[in-house]
Amino acid sequence: MEEESGSLPSKSDFSAWYNDVLWRAEIMDVRYPVKGLYVWYPFGFGLRRQTYAILRNLLDGSEHEETLFPLLIPKTEFMKEAEHIKGFEDEVYWVTHGGLSELDIPLALRPTSETSIYPMFALWIRSHADLPLKVYQIVNTFRYETKHTRPLIRLREITSFKEAHTAHATWDEAAAQVEIALSLYTRFYDDLCIPITISRRPDWDKFPGADYTMAVDALMPDGRTLQVGTVHHLGDHFSKTFEITYEDAEGQQQYVHQTCYGISERCIAATIGVHGDDKGLVLPPKVAPVQVVVIPIIMKKRADEVLAAAEALKAELETSGLKVKIDTRDMRPGAKYYHWEMHGVPLRIEVGPRDLDAGTVVAATRDGEKMTVQRDEVVTAVPEILGAYAARLRTKAEEFLTSHITEAGSVEEAAEAVKTGIAVVHWCGDEACAEELEKVTNGSVLGTEVRSPHIKKSEGPCAVCGRQGTSTVIARTY
Numbered sequence: 060m061e062e063e064s065g066s067l068p069s070k071s072d073f074s075a076w077y078n079d080v081l082w083r084a085e086i087m088d089v090r091y092p093v094k095g096l097y098v099w100y101p102f103g104f105g106l107r108r109q110t111y112a113i114l115r116n117l118l119d120g121s122e123h124e125e126t127l128f129p130l131l132i133p134k135t136e137f138m139k140e141a142e143h144i145k146g147f148e149d150e151v152y153w154v155t156h157g158g159l160s161e162l163d164i165p166l167a168l169r170p171t172s173e174t175s176i177y178p179m180f181a182l183w184i185r186s187h188a189d190l191p192l193k194v195y196q197i198v199n200t201f202r203y204e205t206k207h208t209r210p211l212i213r214l215r216e217i218t219s220f221k222e223a224h225t226a227h228a229t230w231d232e233a234a235a236q237v238e239i240a241l242s243l244y245t246r247f248y249d250d251l252c253i254p255i256t257i258s259r260r261p262d263w264d265k266f267p268g269a270d271y272t273m274a275v276d277a278l279m280p281d282g283r284t285l286q287v288g289t290v291h292h293l294g295d296h297f298s299k300t301f302e303i304t305y306e307d308a309e310g311q312q313q314y315v316h317q318t319c320y321g322i323s324e325r326c327i328a329a330t331i332g333v334h335g336d337d338k339g340l341v342l343p344p345k346v347a348p349v350q351v352v353v354i355p356i357i358m359k360k361r362a363d364e365v366l367a368a369a370e371a372l373k374a375e376l377e378t379s380g381l382k383v384k385i386d387t388r389d390m391r392p393g394a395k396y397y398h399w400e401m402h403g404v405p406l407r408i409e410v411g412p413r414d415l416d417a418g419t420v421v422a423a424t425r426d427g428e429k430m431t432v433q434r435d436e437v438v439t440a441v442p443e444i445l446g447a448y449a450a451r452l453r454t455k456a457e458e459f460l461t462s463h464i465t466e467a468g469s470v471e472e473a474a475e476a477v478k479t480g481i482a483v484v485h486w487c488g489d490e491a492c493a494e495e496l497e498k499v500t501n502g503s504v505l506g507t508e509v510r511s512p513h514i515k516k517s518e519g520p521c522a523v524c525g526r527q528g529t530s531t532v533i534a535r536t537y
């Protein structure tokens with residue numbers, strides 16, 4: 060794709076920066092003629108592949124099995140669970156025709172897959188020996204979002220919806236699975252070098268049909284939080300609706316207790332938003348489609364020698380398991396640096412005539428570290444350089460988060476804090492007080508039972524009514 064004229068807006072104008080970097084870094088083409096649907100460029104798709112490979116490995120390594128359920132859900136099944144319907148009825152797309160003939164039963168495009176999966180769970184689960192059952196799928200789902208749609212953040216077609224669904228013998232075992240899911244999500248976001256907060260959503264914000272919802276939030280550069288994952292304890296609401304029972308050791312029929320937990324491409328929006336800078340993407344090594352770019356510094360003389368050395372270096376790095384590109388385009392080095400910095404490539408290695416003579420190369424990390432490396436040590440040095448780079452990304456993102464969390468003693472203080480980040484107040488749990496908190500702060504009550512190394516939980520008088528309250532997170536959200 061041609062390097063367009065003009066330059067990337069400053070990241071301080073986050074909305075403009077975000078929209079611009081998505082096409083300049085070839086992540087998403089937003090010109091598709093349906094609102095809320097976007098096209099993955101190949102480079103962006105590479106970022107998606109790497110990101111979801113991490114997620115797959117974490118799930119597969121935690122006794123989940125990947126599966127695939129149909130996209131279309133018969134209205135008869137979809138309309139079975141009252142809460143679920145209420146939560147999704149104004150978001151569901153319906154297929155009403157097959158060709159020219161009207162369907163006798165309209166089919167929903169899955170907004171999420173409880174009502175396609177659980178009728179099958181009822182067939183699959185017969186005895187406690189079938190439990191625990193842990194499956195996941197990574198599919199596209201469809202939600203007719205009426206709020207402002209944004210690529211990777213608020214889609215009508217969620218193209219990368221990882222949804223896990225588990226079934227257990229007891230409520231407690233399902234609750235234990237909620238904790239396992241949260242620890243998997245914590246590891247996943249750590250691999251993306253993204254610090255998160257976890258909290259229990261207030262009841263009015265929990266997943267339709269759930270007992271409770273634990274949510275994972277990331278702080279974006281504009282001070283708003285992005286819900287980048289959720290884990291729901293479904294109790295036996297769905298198993299009673301879909302008759303998912305098992306025979307227990309005493310020969311009794313028991314309803315299973317379930318969980319489900321989802322992550323969408325918002326994880327990529329967070330990676331782009333949290334780490335990016337004024338020059339473009341800054342990608343963690345584990346998800347970068349190109350981890351190292353080799354730039355031959357080609358002068359008139361010795362061009363062939365430099366090119367051969369650069370190709371040899373590329374081959375060696377690839378053999379060591381890295382994703383490497385060599386940029387031999389006929390353009391000045393600075394234009395090449397600009398291009399690969401825009402694409403967030405973690406490490407650039409320059410090879411020129413002087414380097415050949417000195418037996419060295421110049422390594423430059425995407426966050427600005429530059430060093431000379433002995434040519435014959437490059438293959439062992441690169442993993443260390445990338446490790447140190449990832450640690451710096453993590454530290455920088457943690458510092459941003461911790462410096463944007465305010466323990467607020469009053470509603471007014473919370474209102475000030477949410478202009479640029481997260482406020483922690485004491486809230487009694489009463490909905491009326493939450494409404495007052497949201498009205499005055501212009502933020503949302505994200506939740507209680509806050510889990511974050513950066514937020515200490517405490518008790519104290521509710522910031523609104525003075526009754527006994529607990530630490531509660533408030534922020535402006537996407």
Ligand SMILES: Nc1ncnc2c1ncn2[C@@H]1O[C@H](COS(=O)(=O)NC(=O)[C@@H](N)CS)[C@@H](O)[C@H]1O
Pocket residue numbers: 170171172173202204211212213214215217221222223266286287288289291319320321322323324325
């Ligand atoms: N319109 C959307 N665009 C992008 N991501 C979304 C959208 N709606 C939800 N998500 C993401 O998908 C995650 C899971 O969605 S959810 O509704 O909370 N939960 C479920 O659907 C459950 N079935 C767990 S899979 C959310 O935490 C949020 O991060």
